[in-house]
Amino acid sequence: MWLAEIFVTPKKNILDPQGEVIKKTLGHMGYKKVADVKQGKYFQVVINETAKPTETIKKMCAQLLVNQIIEDYTFKLEKIK
Amino acid sequence: MKFGVVVFPGSNCDHDCFHAVKHVLKKNTEFIWHQSTNVAGFDCLILPGGFSYGDYLRTGAMAHVSPVMKAVKKFSAGGGLVIGICNGFQILLESGLLPGTMMKNTCLHFLCQHIHLVCQNTRTPFTNTLNEKQVLRIPIAHNEGNYYADEKTLKELEKNNQIVFQYCSSGGAVRPEFNPNGSKMNIAGITNKDGNVLGMMPHPERAMEKLLGSTDGVGVFLSIINYLSGEKI
Numbered sequence: 001m002w003l004a005e006i007f008v009t010p011k012k013n014i015l016d017p018q019g020e021v022i023k024k025t026l027g028h029m030g031y032k033k034v035a036d037v038k039q040g041k042y043f044q045v046v047i048n049e050t051a052k053p054t055e056t057i058k059k060m061c062a063q064l065l066v067n068q069i070i071e072d073y074t075f076k077l078e079k080i081k
Numbered sequence: 082m083k084f085g086v087v088v089f090p091g092s093n094c095d096h097d098c099f100h101a102v103k104h105v106l107k108k109n110t111e112f113i114w115h116q117s118t119n120v121a122g123f124d125c126l127i128l129p130g131g132f133s134y135g136d137y138l139r140t141g142a143m144a145h146v147s148p149v150m151k152a153v154k155k156f157s158a159g160g161g162l163v164i165g166i167c168n169g170f171q172i173l174l175e176s177g178l179l180p181g182t183m184m185k186n187t188c189l190h191f192l193c194q195h196i197h198l199v200c201q202n203t204r205t206p207f208t209n210t211l212n213e214k215q216v217l218r219i220p221i222a223h224n225e226g227n228y229y230a231d232e233k234t235l236k237e238l239e240k241n242n243q244i245v246f247q248y249c250s251s252g253g254a255v256r257p258e259f260n261p262n263g264s265k266m267n268i269a270g271i272t273n274k275d276g277n278v279l280g281m282m283p284h285p286e287r288a289m290e291k292l293l294g295s296t297d298g299v300g301v302f303l304s305i306i307n308y309l310s311g312e313k314i
Contacts, residue, residue: 014229015263017189064146067139067175069182070229 002047004057006065006075009040014070040071052077082309084110085123087153087169089144094130094166094286101286102127106302115147124309125162126153128169130222130284140183140225141171150176162206162305163278167223170270170280179273179280180238181230187263191224195295196261198269198283199249202242205272206308207279210300216253217246217297219283221261226282228264228271238271246270246281 010016016038023037043065047053057075066073084102088095095112103110113120120126133144144150150172157163157178165173173179186192195218200211211217230238238244246269247255260267262282270281285298 014184015187017185017187021189064138064142067142067182069231070184 001080002049002053003078003080004043004045004047004053004075005078006043006045006057006061006073007040008043008066008071008073009038011070011072046080052079082108082125082306083123084108084125084127085113085120086110086127086129087113087115087149088129089115089131089133089147089172091133091135092129092131092168094168094284097284097286098127098129098166101289101298102302105289105299106306108306113149115144115149118148118152120149120152120156120161123156123161125164125305126156128153128163128165128172129286130167130169133168133172136168136225139175141168141173141175144168144172145176154178157273157278160275160277162308164207164301164305165278165280166284166286167221167226167282170282171225173278173280178278179271180234181228181265181271183225183282184227184229184263185225186223186227186261188261191222192226192261193220193222194261195220196269196283197249197251197253197259198246199253199255200245201247202245202272204242205245205276205279205304207272207301207304208245210304210307214253215300216249216251217283217285217288217300218251218295219285219288219297220295221283222287223262223282226262226264228268228282230265235265238268239266241274243271243274243276244268245272245279246283
């Protein structure tokens with residue numbers, strides 16, 4: 001069994017209004033030194049395979065989990081019981 | 082001539098689309114449930130607005146893998162007409178039938194209001210009864226109407242006359258202050274390269290009868306009927 005942790009973030013050149021609003025709100029709360037905030041997504045996918053499913057994860061990201069026009073992603077794979 | 086209104090779990094503008102074509106324009110129309118893989122006998126497919134799959138993950142992201150979409154793709158590859166309205170447009174983008182993507186409105190809230198659109202290309206199956214630069218007053222109702230594509234794609238859209246509708250003033254001026262959601266180039270509606278698939282964020286099916294405040298949506302559906310009747314564009 002494998003646990004895939006997938007981290008999805010807006011691409012650098014894409015305006016992230018949600019991140020901007022969160023940064024402003026943090027500022028109102030007193031966190032004046034926040035330089036930037038980006039809001040992304042996190043997926044946990046447990047896969048029942050023996051071999052490390054790197055290519056499977058990449059395909060899942062390309063076909064569904066990630067909008068590759070406006071999002072980047074990285075992932076970690078960990079063998080679990 | 083037969084129209085099909087595709088219904089996904091969470092679609093909520095399917096009945097308005099059905100009413101527009103069946104009851105207002107008196108054309109043969111049927112609902113097509115998203116599990117169906119058969120679109121034989123239809124001349125135009127409508128992907129209606131709503132919140133298919135609750136907009137979970139991304140708007141239109143899961144609907145684009147519904148069984149019916151394989152049939153819709155084959156249908157459009159064969160030249161069949163497909164019009165995606167609002168969530169329908171988002172589904173067409175996620176499925177790759179149209180280029181680009183939708184992001185959250187830059188104002189970060191749901192917009193529900195009448196806007197003006199200018200028609201930039203009347204030589205499509207969806208706009209052939211409109212006049213060049215005709216301005217339509219049509220409602221929008223969306224949270225993710227901010228159309229984005231990279232510069233290369235935008236240049237292609239322009240070069241191929243695929244930008245069919247742009248947000249504008251009541252006089253037809255395309256300027257940032259008349260763009261409700263931040264979409265690139267004030268884009269409100271585009272076609273694919275072959276011109277048989279249209280996606281538009283505003284709701285023409287909500288502008289069919291005087292009682293609803295505007296009949297400017299009629300032209301879009303009349304154009305489809307005109308095209309299917311064999312009239313030269």
